[in-house]
Amino acid sequence: MKLALYARVSTEEQLNGYSIEIQVDKLTQYAKLNDYEYEVFTDEGYSAKDLNRPYIKILLDRLKNNEFDGIAIHKLDRLTRSVRDLQNIVDYMDQNNLKLISLNESFDNTTANGRLTLTMMGAVAQWERETIQERVCLGVKQAALSGKIVGTVPFGYNYDNKTGKVSVNEEEAEVVKIVFNMYAQGHGSNSISSYIFDNYPKEFMNFGNTQILRMIKRRSYLGESITRFKDGTKHVIPNAYPQIIDQDLFDKVQEVYRNKKEVATPRQKKNRRIFTGFLVCGLCGNAICGSASGSASKNTTLSYRCSHKYNRTKCRCSMFNEEELEKAFVEKMVSTLKSVKEGAFDINVSFAKANNKEKLIKELNQLKNKRKKCYIAFENDLISLEEFKERSNEFKQKEEELENEINTLQDVAVPKIFNFECDDFPATWNNLERCDKIALLHDYVKKIEVSKLSYLTTGRRESLVIHDITFV
Known part of the structure; x- marks a missing residue:
């Protein structure tokens, strides 16, 4: 029998000395005592309000792939404090004859009484979480009504x-x-x-x-x-x-x-730009946005420019119009589809990021540990409030970026757009209405990396270059 051992602590629990190491130690002792094979999964600095946690997602995915015979936890609220999530997990485990083991509570998820006990425990855990939330909100409201400043002070x-x-x-x-x-x-x-x-x-x-x-x-x-x-x-x-x-x-x-x-010039549906939301600057990495050339009349040319062209960093990417972008996109698609047909396009290399989830999760947990140490340093007056805020905000921003990247990673798969024939793509694209071109991009394309250098920058006439297309 092989068990998935799961341990979790929230940021607040870390500060109060609720150690994830103690949970893991007790769980591994239990597995060894019963001669079970096991693998450990831990989420540090995450709340149990939902299942949006990196390692619980991996655990449940592998459970569905029949890699484990059950889950062992130190206490039920380590798994989840949501009755709905708990019920979904228990239902799945019942249907597949899997065991749910808690070291601190006694129940059997294979019997009616055991499932009732589980549901009641989950309801109590959810009630505790919601009660704490209500108390925090009430405390914030009372502080504000008493004249105290709530939250971070503004810039200045x-x-x-x-x-x-x-x-x-x-x-x-x-x-x-x-x-x-x-x-x-x-x-x-x-x-x-x-x-x-x-x-x-x-x-x-x-x-x-x-x-x-x-x-x-x-x-x-x-x-x-x-x-x-x-x-x-x-x-x-x-x-x-x-x-x-x-x-x-x-x-x-x-x-x-x-x-x-x-x-401000009102947006017109018929002039909606085809590539809005898909373009990234190949020179600076920032988003490329729409920009109207000429007057706000019927003859307005639909153009694009790097969002940092007139900003602080003053990107060197020149403005370009939609007509030349469409031409470059079709040419790039034809060459890509031709490479796929000839076997020269390495799908696994192009989509290697999809296998990078474990590395990103490890980096995320390291960041959470740093944020935990920052809390502890502040609590012990080792750093000032300003330094604490600065570090904490920096860690939080990086954590959110990593979490978003982890959530968007998918398994390696052949993009659907590779079903097109390279010779047919130009005619297919050119025969589409504007709204249908937008729909095609939403269905098949995630990102287009593009740039154009001006004559003043290079000393010669430069054409638009599409460096890479990331597919869905």
């Missing part, structure tokens, strides 16, 4: 963890004032972002369009603290922050923002 301010007071960060406040003044004068977010990049320290390098548009809407700079609750209500605390922007300038900026939205 410092928060003293000991005194609970907020002060102005003079260096950041200077940037806030520049953003508001430049926007009031009619500068766009791209122009403001480039100015900040050229004139301020490197820590503001990621100060992009999104951050600027969020900043100009923040009433925090008028001194207000606004807390929004889950029930849709909000609580406003006047004079919670030292004022950085005066009311007249704030109102002027809101007026400019509204006017820009009103005069």
Whole structure:
């Protein structure tokens, strides 16, 4: 008999000394005592509210491939605190004569009474989780209603963890004032972002369009603290922050923002760009977005440009129109399909990333361990609040990126588009309506890496180049 031994701790439990090593030790002792073969799976820093955890997904996938005869856990809530998820797991294991073993609870998932016990335990675990959530939300609401600032203070301010007071960060406040003044004068977010990049320290390098548009809407700079609750209500605390922007300038900026939205050229369905959402710059790796050339009339040329062409990094990729992109795409598809037909296209190499899940999960767990150590260092006053926030946000962002990459990885498979004949593809594409071309891309293509260098950059006339196409 071979068991999958599963252990889990959340971030909060790690801080409270709830060790994953102790769980694994007890589980392995149990397996050895009963002469069971076993394999260990652990998820560190994950909540049990759902099954969106790297190693539980791998465990369940391998369980469905008949690699194990059952699952052993230290306690039921290590597996899940969701009644629905628990019921689905138990139903599957019952149907396939698999064992579910908990070292701390006694039940038999093969009997009616055992399944009832399991369901009740799962319901209690879910109730505990939801009760904790309600208490946290209530605590946040009470803190806000009592006049305390809830959450992270905005850019431009410092928060003293000991005194609970907020002060102005003079260096950041200077940037806030520049953003508001430049926007009031009619500068766009791209122009403001480039100015900040050229004139301020490197820590503001990621100060992009999104951050600027969020900043100009923040009433925090008028001194207000606004807390929004889950029930849709909000609580406003006047004079919670030292004022950085005066009311007249704030109102002027809101007026400019509204006017820009009103005069923006409305999107027309018939002019919808075919390749929007699929293009990545082959020079800098950032997204390529749509850009209208000419007037906003019927003769407008549908074009594309790198999102960082006029941004901080000023990418060298030139603007190109949809007609030349379509031509390059068809040529690239014909050459790719021809390579597949001749056996020169190595599918396994092109889709090797699909086998990279284990490596990414290991990297993710290492990041979670670093975030755990960061918490511990902060709790023991080894690092400041500012350093803790900076490190924690950095780790969290990297974790989210890895989790998204892990979730998008698929098993190696031959892309569906390879069923097309290379000689037939140009005619098939050219006979499609615009909406059908978009639908084809959504069905078969994930990403297109493309670039074009200008005459000024190379000294010669350059054509558009499609470096790579990633297929679904």
